[in-house]
Amino acid sequence: MRPDRVVLRMVTAKLSRPFENRWQSFETWTKVLVRADADGLSGYGECTAMETPYYNYETIETAWHLLARYLAPLVLDGRDMSVVSGHEEAKGALECALWDLRARLAGRPLCVEIGGAVRPVEAAATVGIEPSPEELVAAVGAARDAGYHRVRVKIRPGWDLVPVRAVRAAFPGLPLIADANAAYGPGDLDHLTGLDGLGLLAIEQPFGAGMIDESAALRRRLTDTTVCLDESVKSAADARRALRAGACGIVNIKIGRVGGLAEAIRIHDLCRDHGVPTFVGAKYELGVGRWTNLALATLPGMTLAGDVGPSARYYVDDGAFPTVEFAAPGWVEPLAAPGIGAEPTDGVAVTRELVLTKE
Template identity: 35%
Template sequence: MKIQSISMQIICSDLKIPFQTHLETVKKREAIVIKVTDTDGLIGYGEAVPFSSPWYTEETIKSCYHILKDFIIPKILQNRLQHPKDLAEIWKGIRRNAMAKSGMEQAVWDLYAKQQGIYIGKLFGGERSKVAAGVVIATPVISDAIRQIEEYKKDGYKRFKIKISPRHDLEMLDEIRKAHPDIALLADANSAYSLHDADHIKRLDQYGLAMIEQPLGHDDIVEHSFLQKQIKTPICLDESISSFHDAKSALLIGSCQIINIKMARVGGWKEAVEIHDLCLENGVPVWVGGMIEFGISRAHNIALASLAGFTIPGDLSSSSKYWEQDIIEPEVIVSDGLVDVPERSGIGFSVHEKNLDKLTIYSEIFTL
């Protein structure tokens, strides 16, 4: 692929609205922007999106940067990468660290797509020209949640995800259903319950939820299979699906009826597409999950969502939901609940380098 250099920029920006779960409240968002440049000056862009603290996964911005700088980048430069598919072999001695791998894999596949003059989604069989968008409501204040739903309904969002916990779930869902009885509503628990709460979780069946996401342990597959047999609401697994093997295991024992595929969580394009293909073969719906990303990661997610199996609206909200100004142009816009899939080569968006530099708090470049 004639890679000349690899650079990393840590960026940071305030969120327009705090993102609140029972585990953490995110007010500022950091990410690592990765640029892979070839000898012709083409640049592939990726975005590594761990949080600043390890509340969602064990990775953090600092640990991710360390793995990229001290292990992944040297291996890529030393091995003189020929094709993105070779990455799995190059870093097979690096266990887990999915978000570091995802950010790098995004950048390498983006560069390769630009070298081939093709939109990145089409490299993996993407076929949609528009993808359906859902939105996350992350506040424990019921009146704020209802107000946000009303605002996002005006933009035509197709699906609304509410963060819940045992402290307020019934009251929250009851009030939302009174105000909006017909919306496609799902509840994301971020592992707030245990199997001992099964009787309580059964009470959520009355709200006609499209799914309940990750109700039990963040790394659990087995207990979810017991819970799914006791409730009518489909279980969607998120945090506990970190690989193709996890997804295969979950389907074998009936742990869920739906899977949320986050490219960052599973380690990049290769693993995400393999999980998608597995679910498509088994008739299991999938959707693209979000990580409060900046525009580069969001662009990769849009491309992923163009694949045939993504039949449920994903976390693909407009750039303006989180940011005063995004780092891509044009910014992502949701219109009538849909996002246009670009046609240009690579991720299909340009990176706004001035905006990127404004948000940069640290950067380094690495060459052969």
């Protein structure tokens, strides 16, 4: 699809409470929102690249540069973004805006446009690294009491066995994922097997993105737990290699990480054909990205609760109306309106704007 205009906005939103992963702590989150215009309608996408190059080599600044200098001009000129190597987060933001625009032009909800349906889906919550195991247990308990069907807790060396055991002791039946964000190395195989026997749904991304053999080796050593891959799967080709190696029993699909909805759908289809469950992962998306994630979460192979909970859990204001809210405790549902069904608001601070048009 060739839009008439692309508008880029760098925005910053305040979190509802600080969040800490293995690398750093956040109180605000900066995103790039992309708008694609054609025939009097607009479609919206969100770039989920982070401010730092820890999760991925892309940052929100490199994404802005790629979108402004290369990707938006290519699309406005009717050319394909694939001529640019890598930079999936930047591509994904513009690609999602084009999907949303296409669905709005067709008068269909985005979930229907991509092969899903307007239906409720289970929501999961993520809890970051807390100051103490007791505070972690309290945070997980709050998520459980709110109705979330599954909780992912972040781990890293020095913050793994003790806090996870504390959570499991407090909530014996709660589905849990221990997410390492690639924090461990080959020498940690014995240590990570200490998480086995706790009834975890999975250990997520224990090793670096390219360490498929190590993930497969860990999976073979686990008797009660599987391995979920995140950063290792940036394409359907990556997913195919991981499945062939026996490196995972679950795949977390993040739209930005894989370059957009089209590749996310291909990964979903591949995993479904191999009988491997998937769920939609998230990186503290604002409203635009959250509604997009929710559309993807309605695909038939998304059999596990996804990271698509209400915006108020994460942001004071997510910059979209309406916001994602529970349709019932622990359940969210896409809007029965064209596209994502939501529109950006002025609830987030715009720090930069650029308008690009056809030449």
